[in-house]
Amino acid sequence: MTKKSIILALSVVAFFTACRSTRNNYVIKEAIPKNSNIAVLVEGENDFKNAVFMEFMRGGYDVKAFNATDFYTTDDVLDVKSLKKTAFVTNLFDPKNPQRQVAVADKVFENIYKLHIFNFENLKIEMLQSLQKKIGIRYVVLLSLSKWDAGYTWARVIKLDTMQLVYVQNYSVGRKDDLKSVIATMIDTMQKGK
Amino acid sequence: MKRALGILTLLAVSNALFATGATAIGTFSRRFDSPVSKEIILRFPIFLSKAYTRAKKGRVMYPNEFSKLREEKQIASRVIYTPDEYSQISKLIDGGNLLTGEIFEYAEKEKDDEGNDIEPTAEIPEKKYVLVRLYHYSSTTGKISSFTVYSKPETVVIDLLRTVLPLEKDRYLSRPITSASKLAVIAPLKAVELNDFYISLLSQNFKVHPLSGLDFEASSSADLRLARHLMTQRVSYYSPLLVESVTPPALSAAGDNEANRADYNAFASIVANKDYNFEKQLKTILGQIRSRTGAEYLLLLNPDGKNSFARGFDLSTGGMVWYQDSFPAKSGADADVLASMISEMQRPLVILSEEQLNKIAEEKDRMSAQGASGGLASVAILDFYDRTNTPLYTWLASSLSIAIDDSMKKIFEYDRANEKKSFEAGSRIFRSPADVNEKTLKEFQTATGADYLIFGFYSVSAKTGNIVIESKIYDLVKKKEIGGSTTESPVDVRLFNVVDEISQGIVQDIFSMTQQQTK
Numbered sequence: 001m002t003k004k005s006i007i008l009a010l011s012v013v014a015f016f017t018a019c020r021s022t023r024n025n026y027v028i029k030e031a032i033p034k035n036s037n038i039a040v041l042v043e044g045e046n047d048f049k050n051a052v053f054m055e056f057m058r059g060g061y062d063v064k065a066f067n068a069t070d071f072y073t074t075d076d077v078l079d080v081k082s083l084k085k086t087a088f089v090t091n092l093f094d095p096k097n098p099q100r101q102v103a104v105a106d107k108v109f110e111n112i113y114k115l116h117i118f119n120f121e122n123l124k125i126e127m128l129q130s131l132q133k134k135i136g137i138r139y140v141v142l143l144s145l146s147k148w149d150a151g152y153t154w155a156r157v158i159k160l161d162t163m164q165l166v167y168v169q170n171y172s173v174g175r176k177d178d179l180k181s182v183i184a185t186m187i188d189t190m191q192k193g194k
Numbered sequence: 195m196k197r198a199l200g201i202l203t204l205l206a207v208s209n210a211l212f213a214t215g216a217t218a219i220g221t222f223s224r225r226f227d228s229p230v231s232k233e234i235i236l237r238f239p240i241f242l243s244k245a246y247t248r249a250k251k252g253r254v255m256y257p258n259e260f261s262k263l264r265e266e267k268q269i270a271s272r273v274i275y276t277p278d279e280y281s282q283i284s285k286l287i288d289g290g291n292l293l294t295g296e297i298f299e300y301a302e303k304e305k306d307d308e309g310n311d312i313e314p315t316a317e318i319p320e321k322k323y324v325l326v327r328l329y330h331y332s333s334t335t336g337k338i339s340s341f342t343v344y345s346k347p348e349t350v351v352i353d354l355l356r357t358v359l360p361l362e363k364d365r366y367l368s369r370p371i372t373s374a375s376k377l378a379v380i381a382p383l384k385a386v387e388l389n390d391f392y393i394s395l396l397s398q399n400f401k402v403h404p405l406s407g408l409d410f411e412a413s414s415s416a417d418l419r420l421a422r423h424l425m426t427q428r429v430s431y432y433s434p435l436l437v438e439s440v441t442p443p444a445l446s447a448a449g450d451n452e453a454n455r456a457d458y459n460a461f462a463s464i465v466a467n468k469d470y471n472f473e474k475q476l477k478t479i480l481g482q483i484r485s486r487t488g489a490e491y492l493l494l495l496n497p498d499g500k501n502s503f504a505r506g507f508d509l510s511t512g513g514m515v516w517y518q519d520s521f522p523a524k525s526g527a528d529a530d531v532l533a534s535m536i537s538e539m540q541r542p543l544v545i546l547s548e549e550q551l552n553k554i555a556e557e558k559d560r561m562s563a564q565g566a567s568g569g570l571a572s573v574a575i576l577d578f579y580d581r582t583n584t585p586l587y588t589w590l591a592s593s594l595s596i597a598i599d600d601s602m603k604k605i606f607e608y609d610r611a612n613e614k615k616s617f618e619a620g621s622r623i624f625r626s627p628a629d630v631n632e633k634t635l636k637e638f639q640t641a642t643g644a645d646y647l648i649f650g651f652y653s654v655s656a657k658t659g660n661i662v663i664e665s666k667i668y669d670l671v672k673k674k675e676i677g678g679s680t681t682e683s684p685v686d687v688r689l690f691n692v693v694d695e696i697s698q699g700i701v702q703d704i705f706s707m708t709q710q711q712t713k
Binding site (some may be wrong): 025026027029039043072093094103104105107108110111112113114115117118119121122124125126128129144152154156159162163165168169190 | 210343376378385386389390392393396397402403404405406407408409410417418420421422423424432433435461463465468472475476480481482483486487488489492494706
């Protein structure tokens, strides 16, 4: 086995180890200091959201009133999926289709869909960046506590200056955990940066 | 132990991915005969063969060899084939690849009846670049990779090599995307799996600019299915298609046509915008993603068992720089496929070093400086032997040698050995085909001073009534046969096309021989 092959094999093993899915898995690239302007996006009813926002405010963050400015929840008013889905009927390139003939309208239709895949993501970035420009938000915190009963929660933090992911955590909920303790653990990790 | 076996299996699978069959060179179309198109048609196969041998990327099948196989199966000579024709070709090249191309150059100024230059309607720049579109069909994957190379005439052959070399079986990566790169990622994963994937990327020091995961929504593999095939001017990857129409049908003026002009114009405008303008729009969107996220690459990763695929875009140029449809993953699970994708994205390319490429470029320059013949010595062309047993075709004996001489001159500069001496020595030494042996070849070489001898036989096929031409090429210095072909043609205008093909094969064989000598 050549030196290159050994290095390749070792890096593949290291990658598989890093990639193994554990329910208590996290990486944080930098600390998210107290007093930072943050937007917390969390799924759930308004009383539940209030409880979450309070924990972040107690943690010293300036929680901007995004996703909390009205009585509706995200699920009520915005079904992103419905914006995203565009029905497609055929795929020109499907090798099972023996003819694979290209009619001009089919090709145009496929192209529109392909552009839509990329542009949909592009529009989401634009929307997040407007949070920074319009209300001065520096970090977007996405929290999912809806799988509480399934035993896990997760969080992601995106730094809007660079649009980089700086913190990701899949947190396995223990018997002694409650909402407060889970968020406290996450805030502690965010502030320590390790 | 189990893990060690796993690694070995993985490496074995990985090595299998590198392995490629022979790469056949097919038709390279050109707008007109020019020194550049000649150089590409003749020298690109030779230098590709050289580069592939050095990079251990399999054998290159020269155009004459492929053309012979193709003709035996009565498959037309084309740059792009239909799906059915590609299936037939797959059997011919047996797990290998077919490389074809189109050469586009600025036309020389046309002359009017009095010989004056006609001013071209389009503006021709001072520096005339050449554009070559390559089509690489892989019979194992059934997919076409297409690349466009826009280059100076003096560097185009080497640029074609640079473009084709990184291509592997089912993987194209123009350069490895290594850790510390800034990645924007689209991957259809559920939130927790997506987090695990992002954690693994961050652990490897990639900088992640998430696109999937900016919200709570998860896309599905089916959402991304259509993004597998992308056709752009620069790099494309797709299955062969039967192109039925590329423009909207004309608006019929028939009385029962319910479409009105405004609707038709709206449709035509959508076509123009989303079809002809597709690449520009994609580039604009990718440019916006770059300026908004600061990412360098956009990865579109679709782990979906056997239907998995990965695409990578360089956001600064808007071009596709990575595509791959199969991965040496330890299982079909999404996490394993994704791990394999990231590993493959970083795997070094199987190409030549810059130093090796420079050596090939120097060699090509030396050949170019010596003229199109590349320093080849003189070639003797004798009349062909008539084996038709009928006086009807005696005229072909000298006509064929003259036609081959004329045809070779079109694509290749060489010194024809003294015709009088060659004719005299040929008719004295080779009275019948059986007279060709090491001794007589030496005698002919001494008499004429030629380095190569071309001659052959022709007969009439009892089955078809066509003329069967068998050509032979001998290296008179080494005193051995170095190539030849057997071709069949009706005795009509098609014979001239056949002669052109024979000539191209002869030139290729001679080039091939000189390359072996200088290896």
